[in-house]
Amino acid sequence: MNLALAKNETGRALSDSFAVARDRLPGTGKVAEARSAAFEAYDRVGLPHRRIEDWKYTDLRALMRDVLPLAPAPDAAALARAAAAVKLQAIKGVRRLVLVDGVFAPKLSELDGLEKGLTIRTLREVLEAGDAALQAQLFTPDVANPMVALNSAMMTDGVVIEIANGLVLTQPLHVVHIASGTAPAAMFTRSLLRLGKDAGATLVESYIAADGATAYQAHDSLIVTVGDNSRLDQIRLIEDISEAFNISSAVITLGAHAHFNTFGMTSGAAVSRYQATIAFAGEGSRVETNGVNLLNGRQHADTTLFMDHAVPHCASREVFRAVADDRAHSVFQGRIVVRPNAQKTDAKMMTRALLLSDEAEADNKPELEIFADDVTCGHGATTGALDESLLFYLRARGLSEKEAQALLIQAFVGEAIESIVNDDLREFAIAAAQRWLEARG
Amino acid sequence: MSLLEVKDLKVRVEDREILHGLTLTVNPGEVHAIMGPNGSGKSTLSHVIAGKPGYEVTGGEILFRGENLLEMAPDERAAKGVFLAFQYPVEIPGVATMTFLRTALNAQRKARGESEYSTPDFLKKVREVAKSLNIPQDMLRRGVNVGFSGGEKKRNEILQMALFEPAVCILDEMDSGLDIDALRVAADGVNALRSPDRAMVVITHYQRLLNYIVPDFVHVMSKGRVVKSGGKDLALELEASGYAQFEDAA
Structure with missing residues (x-):
């Protein structure tokens, strides 16, 4: 069917809102051009719906209906509410980087005493005055995915973290996304983490709301490169309020002999989708992804992972545990591709769902596409009470x-x-x- | 007042009546043995006393210290002092034995309006009891019963019995799957818990267990009823003559 024709009225409203928001979006020249191209890519499809295979279980056109207008930058009162929320969610021993309503909040963040070799800038700074290569890297995610394209078009702020070769950070970096707005609005954030060679870091991302926040949409994306012989640990916790939407994407690329250990848990938000591509670009690397959904009421949470074994001698382990109560709906889509020369790939995926009520639902969609002949791949899925x-x-x-x-x-x-x-x-x-x-x- | 009174109890599972009017009275300090062939309803009785779902009580009653036990949820019965040592203790992967013991003990204490144990007090108590039962510390760190041998599972049941200090203990086929050494350790654990305030109901198919846990009363069950009661000598009599003589009586 013709997707352009299927686009609904809300698409038009968003076109207007993109036009209105443009002045507030950082970057000119090539950045602005890239934004426009991304918006056009989004606009051709609009909100993804169930007839697009990848969104079969998460029909955003039905669940989200429309994209809300861009959230205003937080005022003093909003920052005060956010500060209170940050306090409640404080983790011992981390370096905190806070985004309030999609805008970096320096006063709530800890930027003092950065280790030598650790650079932290805001996305706004980089889009306005960064070098062209870094700006181009910020637009690398695939705009064929409409929600990534929309994020590319609308991204207002985020953190750009660079960790030099040889630096192993002992202090975890905690990026806190806080919604504080009292009127319905959307936030668009994008962050980037460049981990050099022989380096190490731990990245924590949490999504929360300040007291009094109303229905909101958090649109986030993350770009990560892990250098040779480096290790990255990542922890994501979605604890948005029960009226919120959280649409996050990530693209993680691993060098050789790298190690990526990631854990994600979704217990909040009315509707959430986390879509991540993990690409092996160097041999001898290893990935462990662990995911948990804890859902009740009418929550809908979708985790869609694409493990791209493009090179030989890499291993991946995916463990996913879904708990769904009441009328909640948990979705896990795990795609593993082993490309023709990726011999000796060792990829395993195991998903288990626990249904606490007769009306709860869990969908598991494993997809293995194996084009190499000397590999170990497997998946398993169970659902029960x-x-x-x-x-x-x-x-x-x-x-x-x-x-x-x-x-x-x-x-x-x-x-x-x-x-x-x-x-x-x-x-x-x-x-x-x-x-x-x-x-x- | 008797501790536990089972009066004319009739129980169905799906469409089949398993207990056809069973009566049993247990007083504090007494140890009762219930013997009988397979299918006589011994385990059904233990399950109904503990409150396992799936059994329909169609007649009679069970009183615990005069209160209607059948109206209580299984956790209320546990908090009141009813303990069932399972014939087949389940394995619970991912729940450390220590966490399980503390959660259970504190849930019971809370239900009784008692204060929860502090962690150091609790640990001290568990270690003492575990030591007396030859339960190594590493077993307590493992998932509940996960990878335990038959003997270890039964010792874990007795550990819980010692920790929760129930008023009445129902031991369901404690001897099944145990060799003679494991049986002796388990029986010693049970005997150490005998007291004038506590009653025990020992359910067994074989007389052998009763050499180690010597009962005050022996009841023979057949086809869902108690068909004969007597002293400890009744068990020896059974050992010699078998259950066949009671099949017709029932």
Whole structure:
């Protein structure tokens, strides 16, 4: 069918809103041209819908209906509300970088005493005055994906982090996305992390709302390059309010003998989609991705991963655990491509879903496309309810129904959470899971 | 007042009546053995006392210290002091034994309006009990019963019994799957918990267990009823003559 014709009225409204927002979007010349091209790419399709295979389970046209207008830059009151929210979500021993309503907030961030070899700039700075190569890198993600294209067109701010060769950061970097707006609005952020050779870093990203925030849309994207012999640990926690939308994308490219360990947990937002491409560009590298969904009410959370084994001798492990209660809907799409010369690839994917109610739904879509002949690839998926015999054992020992369920849910997601290496960060993720369990009552 | 009174209990599972009017009275300090062939309803009785779902009580009642036990959820029964040592303790991967023990003990104490144990007090108590039962510390760090041998699983049940200090313990086929040495350790653990305030109901197919846990009363079950009751000598009698004589009586 003709997608251009299928575009609805809200697409038109957004065209107007892009025109209006343009003056507020950083960058001129090539940057502005790239924005326009990205917007046109988005505009040709509009919000993705179920007839686009990749969005079959997450029909944004039905779920999101329209893209909200660009959020205003935060005023003093908004920053004060954001500061209070940051305090509640503080993690011990991290360097905090805060984005409020899509704008970098220097007063809430910690930019003092940067290690030698660590550079942190805002996206705005780089788009306005960065070197052309870095600016071009910021536009590398594939604009064939409409939500990435929209993000490229509308991105207002973010953090651009560069870590020099040989620098192993011991202090995790924590990028906090906070929505504080009291009127419905959309935020568009993009961040970039360049990790040099023989380097190491831990990146934490969390998505939260300040007290009083109303329905909002967080549109975020992340570009990461991991140099040869380097290690990156990443932890993402989506704890947006229950009226919010979170649409995030990531493109991670690994050099040779690199190690990428990533954990993501979604317990918030009405509708969320996290789409990540992890590309092996150098031999001998390893990726572990661990994901958890904790959903209730009518929440919809989609994790779509594309593992691109383009070179030989790389290994990937994907573990995903979904817990869905009430009428929640969990989606996991895992695509693994092993390209023709990527011999000795070792790729495994295991997804498990736990349904706590008859009306909850979990969709798992594994896709393996293997073009090399000397590889080890596998996937498995299970869906089920809590084991009645385990529940009775726990209740016979004095645990209430909710307590027994909570303990078994913790155990179910525990394997994924245990993958977090840093003790404080693991505790932080466990606390986020606890908050979800306690909210169940 | 009796501790546990089962009166004329009738129980169905799906369309089949398993217990046809069973009566049993247990007083504090007493140890009762319930013996009987497979399918006589021994395990059904233990499950109904503990509150396992899937059983329909169609007649009679169970009173615990005069209160209607059948109206209570399984966790309420546990907090009141009813403990079932499972014939087949389940494995719970991902839940560390120590976490499980602390959560369970504190849930029971909270339900009784008692203060929760502090972590150091709790650890001290668990270590003491574990030591007396020959349970190594590393077992407590593992997932509940995960990778435990048959004997270790049963010892873990007795550890819980010692920790929760219930008023009545139902031991469901504690001897199944145990060799003689494991049985002796388990039985020693149980005997250490005998007290004038606590009653035990020992369910077993074989007389052998009763050499180690010597009962005050022995009841023979057949086809969903108690068909004969007596002292500890009744078990020896059964050992010699078998259950066949009671099949017709029932």
